[in-house]
Amino acid sequence: MFKEYDVIVVGAGHAGCEAAASAAKMGSSVLLVTMNMHTIAQMSCNPAMGGVAKGQIVREIDALGGQSGIISDKTMIQFRMLNRSKGPAMWSPRCQSDRMMFAQEWRDTMENIPNLDFWQEMIEGLIIKNNRVVGVRTGMGIEIKSKSVVLTNGTFLNGKIHIGEKNFGGGRTGEKAAHGITEQLVELGFESGRMKTGTPPRIDGRSLNWDFMEEQKGDDNPEKFSYTNTPKLTKQRSCYVTYTNEKVHEVLRKGFDKSPMFSGRIKGLGPRYCPSVEDKINRFADKDHHQIFVEPEGWNTVEMYINGFSTSLPEEIQYEALTKIKGFENVKMFRPGYAIEYDFFPPTQLKLTLETHLIENLYFAGQINGTTGYEEAACQGLMAGINAHNKVHEKDEFILKRNEAYIGVLIDDLVNKGTDEPYRMFTSRAEFRTLLRQDNADIRLTVKGYHLGLADENRLERVLYKKETSEKIVKEIKNRKISPDDANGYLEQIGSAMLREKSSFYSILKRPEIDIEHIKTLDNEMAEYLRNFDEEVIEQAVIHVKYESYIEKELLMAEKMSRLEDLNINPNFDYERLHSISIEARQKLKKIKPQTLGQASRISGVSPADISVIMIHLGR
């Protein structure tokens, strides 16, 4: 009934879709198996993509030739560049999405990929031969063979939904949980754990009084995620901001004794940085209000997502608390919020390719690795899909370094440090965040994507042009000079220090108060010259001028680090010989089998002294 596939992907969430798309586009024959073909790329929680650090990830996925950026662009209803007022390392694209269109667009995209087949069913087990995965077994008992398998089960493995004192099995509201896989993997020697996450109630926008909320419009000049020529938004839908208050908190507190979290019914750890509203008022008891975003679920729907109000308190408490929010007096709910507990596999059991140590050619990606968030899931899917393809076709592993991409940071963190609570990306996790900007993901990654066979010629040309041209512009800005006579009038007018001698535009642009528009006003010829280039390229040049020193500092640091990074460790290296390092370090090293000394240095529990010892044994 089925041929033997190169790659079988289990689950069609964000991870599964990117995995299947990338492996198929690179030339693998791929089967995507998912429980329900109507829920391909369902956004389980908020209808939004990107955000701080997450937006950078979407840009990176796009730069490599993944789909999430393009699909987000085609289905967004609002776009904002967060943190515009801060340095470019912090600029973070974020969009609201039309939930239905997003899923539909993913489905259309997937159906148009030639090597990609579909099968709708629950997978209940893997077929393993000699510690190597060779296929999957479906709920109906069908065996489908493959050279590799990528598991992306999301929150479905033994998923259990909690609302107040009630709980029931489910992978998402209204959907079944998946059983069998955890049990089999544990039997095979995998360690599994339990995590939880939550979602807010959904409400009827028609029942709200918008006059009492602050409108939050999209950017005036909305950008987008993809470096390709996806269309820009011409109209947008607004979100609204409101706040909880003491009355809301009071009502919520009434439900605490029935809370599945506070009562200990939920064992799994939740995302600390995406806490439920009860968590927030519990942990920050002194704060008398918390912000809430009311976000539309699509272009036309009246359904609203209440960002900031994730909760698993009893539904009548949720309702009563909502009615105490300004503008929510007559609120009507569509469904209550809930918490969900699910199995995950501590990611220290993975290689940097996302292949498991225990079972060859078996890859894990997404929430199953203890992460949270669509973007975190999607990028793992992309990487697992690439590596599964490469392994099957005897090509090199594809690993991104911490100084190359947030994706590199994420996977390096997961594999080396593991995670106790749902792992979410932050800019603070990246040592080199001035290098890992949203504006240069293409410059960092598209050449790689091209060599993988994922990013097409067109992308390559675009990025080469952007790189060369922005460098040219920087050079030009450095070369061209202006005299005090010509400059000082305008500089005085805008309150910037006057020149004493002929100076390069470079030195002027470096001033914090000066932007490229000032330069254009200052000098007609510069204005004329710059008119030849589009905004994106000029922006790239400006960032390089303004942040050159930061960038260079980080480049230096990265280079230092990469010396360790270039020292490979044989996977069969015998750590037992190293009597002088701590037992904990020895155990971790044996388990994680770091591929480089750099990776070894980041394993939690491995000290700099331990690294020196290993270095000596490596003969350095």
Place this chain on the structure above:
Amino acid sequence: MFKEYDVIVVGAGHAGCEAAASAAKMGSSVLLVTMNMHTIAQMSCNPAMGGVAKGQIVREIDALGGQSGIISDKTMIQFRMLNRSKGPAMWSPRCQSDRMMFAQEWRDTMENIPNLDFWQEMIEGLIIKNNRVVGVRTGMGIEIKSKSVVLTNGTFLNGKIHIGEKNFGGGRTGEKAAHGITEQLVELGFESGRMKTGTPPRIDGRSLNWDFMEEQKGDDNPEKFSYTNTPKLTKQRSCYVTYTNEKVHEVLRKGFDKSPMFSGRIKGLGPRYCPSVEDKINRFADKDHHQIFVEPEGWNTVEMYINGFSTSLPEEIQYEALTKIKGFENVKMFRPGYAIEYDFFPPTQLKLTLETHLIENLYFAGQINGTTGYEEAACQGLMAGINAHNKVHEKDEFILKRNEAYIGVLIDDLVNKGTDEPYRMFTSRAEFRTLLRQDNADIRLTVKGYHLGLADENRLERVLYKKETSEKIVKEIKNRKISPDDANGYLEQIGSAMLREKSSFYSILKRPEIDIEHIKTLDNEMAEYLRNFDEEVIEQAVIHVKYESYIEKELLMAEKMSRLEDLNINPNFDYERLHSISIEARQKLKKIKPQTLGQASRISGVSPADISVIMIHLGR
């Protein structure tokens, strides 16, 4: 958390959506509760609306002010008027739908109805007080009050899915079954039964060889369902026709010993007129091929529905059999076909308003009443919604007679005859099918819809214009005459008998070989006159000219019948007194409590002699 609603509708299938929409539009406060708001108006089986007799129902729903016609028009990818070559009683509109768009359009429509609220959850019980329903109880235990409840659970009540020897609980593939309601109703004294239906596998259109199939295009000049000004299709997608063959049958027969139907594992009766492919080759063993339609599931998707290949044989048998069909040699399946068994409630327990006899203000509509098909479900939903609203607002019952609408035939059949197998509409079920045409549903029903408060002013004006104008045209055609000299040249040319004397266009148009285009060619003045009217109106006039005698005969018959129909029977009429009628008739009459002598006459088991006895007792 909830106010008391006028009407709660349980289930958002075709029946539930029409019910909720109609009651809300008429002014009731309505809550629609459904298990998953992402599956509102999901087409469970084939992506198509209408067809023989079913298309007439959609037109009737539309004429009354329901939604199904409008939504079908907005989301169709192909339209055909079936049986165009037969008389107008047989003309039946049918469309292929974009499955996703259809559901999305329904959802948008519902969200824009002011009095309509939503709640996503499974309903597990009803709240009953003094044999009257006063609300529902959800899976989480929330009690929601209402003055009436419409149950439209479709195939979900204790739904059980079968594929070969495997079976599992589910209301549709990938969706949960609903429990609790049947059990409670049975406890309350309801009789419940078990039925089954089936669906074919879904396949990947990219794996088919279209060259070996016949293309079936949409109509050249596609019409539509709604009498309102919904847009007409400007492009269409084709379906394809192919056939099973002996090899296919051979493979299928290999699976018979594992068939859940033949082995007796499925207890419920299936739809005789929509049989599974294994049923077909079993019952018609002499036929060496059966027709198969390959129907696209939407504008862009590669997913194909294989109409005519419904099956619950083991999935590998399904697959192997498919590969033996011409053009299917390399077929890839997305998921296998399956059969589903579910609870229904014999509809003899209902009044003609679809209210149950046992529990006041409780209505049943759709598949729960033993019917099959979206159209059958939708029209029941509409009628139940109307009647629930009217009852709550102390307005008259709304019942359609057998000579007024297929909807009337359907409900009358269900209530009086009951059904052992899934009931599907056919033109043969209607005694007055020349009256119940697809072209005049508006003339038959829109005035009623207007008085109900469902069809708007605009619709009323349109229909009054159509009626008056078409009558005027008939009169004109009767009045205007043409001389042999003017006519015979052309008549001879087109092979129609020549005139002997000056004759009316009426007499000429009545000839089978003559259509209105001929009349226009025959006479410039007629052509000029007709140019003032649009096609729909002219067609109406032509039908009246050509089929006048049939129409009048049926009108006469209907009048005769309606004499019995007008004789009301007191619901408390004591049938026990009637010793001279059969025991069976007495029991049935006591149970069904016919509202008129006409209805009594149609109860299966009640003889004409019995009717005479009752008539005497009624004092006639």
